[in-house]
Amino acid sequence: MHWIDLLRLPLASLGHQKLRTCLTTMGVVFGAFVLAASLSIDEGVQRTIERESSKGDVARKVTVYPGWRSPENEKADEVKVDGRMAADRRERIRKVLADRARRGDSPRWQVALGPDRLETLSKIPHVRQMIPIVGGAVVATLGNRPEGASVSSGAGEDPEFRKRVVVGRPFESDDERSVLLSEMFAYRIGLIDDEDLVQVVGKPLRLEIRGREDGPSFDVSLADRSNAGGGRDEQSALRQLAWQLPGSLESFSLTGEEISALKKAVRPEPTRIDPSVVVDDFRVVGIFRDLTDEEQKEAWSQFPAHSDLVLPRRTAVELAFRDPGRREQGLDHAVLFVDDLKNVKQVVDAVEAMGLGSRSIVEFLDRERLTYLLVFGGMTCVAGVALLVASLGIANTMLMSVLERRREIGVMKAVGAANWQLQAVFVIEGALIGLTGGVLGLLLAWSISFPGDAWVRSMVHQDMKIHLTGSIFAFPGWIGATVVLCTVGVTIVAAFYPARRAAKVDPVAALRHD
Structure with a gap:
C-alpha cells in the first residue's frame, strides 16, 4: 500500500x-x-x-488613608504556658495567649497622615508622585459677609480640572496664594449676574479654620425656617444672621439675662473647647463649574467632586497644617501614583507595613x-x-x-x-x-x-x-x-x-x- x-x-x-x-x-x-x-x-x-x-x-493609583495599630506589648511575649505538652502545641498556645494579651492591655492608636508620614510615603520605592488631599470646612468672608464653605485641594496641572474653570484662570502653580470659587458658592453668596463673577476675580477672600465652638446654630424656630424653604434671599439672610448675631446681641434692647439666653441658643456650649483660629487671605483668580453627569462617571478624581472652594495643592496643605488639631490628626487621605502597574502591589504592601490603609483598582x-x-x-x-x-x-x-x-x-x-x-x-x-x-x-x-x-x-x-x-x-x-x-x-x-x-x-x- x-x-x-x-x-x-x-x-x-x-x-x-x-x-x-x-x-x-x-x-x-x-x-x-x-x-x-x-x-x-x-x-x-x-x-x-x-x-x-x-x-x-x-490603574497605577493607590489611595492611602489613616489606619489603626496596636502598640507592641513586650510583656505579652513573656506569657508562660503550663503543663507537659509537645513543643509545637506549646508554641501555638503561647502565640494565642500573647495575641490576646496585646489586644486586651494595649489600646489602639491612629496612624495619622501627618507631615512626616506624608514625606515617608513620597519616598517609597516606585512612587512617582504623592498628592496629599485636603478637604474640610472653613468660614469664607468676601467683603464683610462670612459664609460657611467646604474647601479642597486641586491639582493645578490637571487638564480635566482646568476645563472646568469658566471665569478667570486656573492655578499657575501649586503654592500660589489664590483660590477658585464654585459657581454654586458664588450664587449662594449673592454673585448672581455674569458681571458679578467677572468683578469678583482679583478680590481678596478671607478663610478661617475655626474651633468647634465657633460654628453658629439656632435652637429656635429660625432653624426650622432656614431649612424649610423661603427663597434664596431669605436663606442667605438667615445664614448671615446666624454668623453675625452673636457679636451684635449687646446692641439690642435686651436685659443681661435675655442676652445670655440668646447666646446659649445661637451658640450651644461645645463639648470640646478649641480656641485656635487660623486666618489667611487669598486672591480669587477664577470660578469653576460643577462636574457634568459624564464627568461624574470618572470616579478617580484627584479632589472631591463637589467643593465650594479649591486651593492650590501645597497652599491647602500648608493652611491645613497650621491648625494644631489638623496637624495632630493628619489628612483624611493621600494619593500615590506608581511608576508601573506591576509595582502597585509592592507599594500597597509598603503602605500597609506603615500601619496605613490603602485602596487601589488593582485589588478590584x-x-x-x-x-x-x-x-x-x-x-x-x-x-x-x-x-x-x-x-x-x-x-x-x-x-x-x-x-x-x-x-x-x-x-x-x-x-x-x-x-x-x-x-x-x-x-x-x-x-x-x-x-x-x-x-x-x-x-x-x-x-x-x-x-x-x-x-x-x-x-x-x-x-x-x-x-x-x-x-x-x-x-x-x-x-x-x-x-x-x-x-x-x-x-x-x-x-x-x-x-x-x-x-x-x-x-x-x-x-x-x-
Missing part, C-alpha cells in the same frame, strides 16, 4: 457516507466553537480590562479576574463535554465503518497491507474529521465575534456610558492552534480503538463475510 492510498482511502470512505460524516463533523464543530469562543472571550476580556484600566493613571481587578476566570473555566468545561460527546460519535462512526468494510479490510490484508497501515487509514479518517470540525468551529466563533462585540459595546455604552476601545474577542495565533490541535487530538484518540479492531480482522473470515 502506497502512502497516497493512506489519504485516498479515508477520503473515499468519508465521501461514501456523506450524511453520517456530516452529522459526526457537526458534533466536532460545536465543541470547537464553544472552546474557541471561551478562549477568545477570556483573552479579549483580559486585554480590554488592561487596556481600559491603563488609560491615564487609574484581581477580584474581578477571579470571577471571569471561573465563568470562562465553566465555558471551557462545556467545550470539553461537547468534544467528549463528539469523540463518542466518532468512535461509533469508526466502529460502524469497520463492520461495514470487513470484506474490504480482508482484501487489503490479503494483498499485503500491514496492520499499522490499516490502523493509519482509520486514524487519518478520524483526524480529517477533527481537522475539518476544528477549522469550521474556529471560523464560526470568529464570525460570531462581530455581532457579539457590537452587542456588548452597545450594552456597556447604554448601562455605563463607557465607549470601549478594541474588541472583547481576541483571536491570537495560539487560540487557533490550540483549538485545531485539541479537536484533532480528541478525534485521533476516538478513532484509535476502531483502528485496532480493523487491524485485528481475520482476512479469511473477512473474505467469507457476505
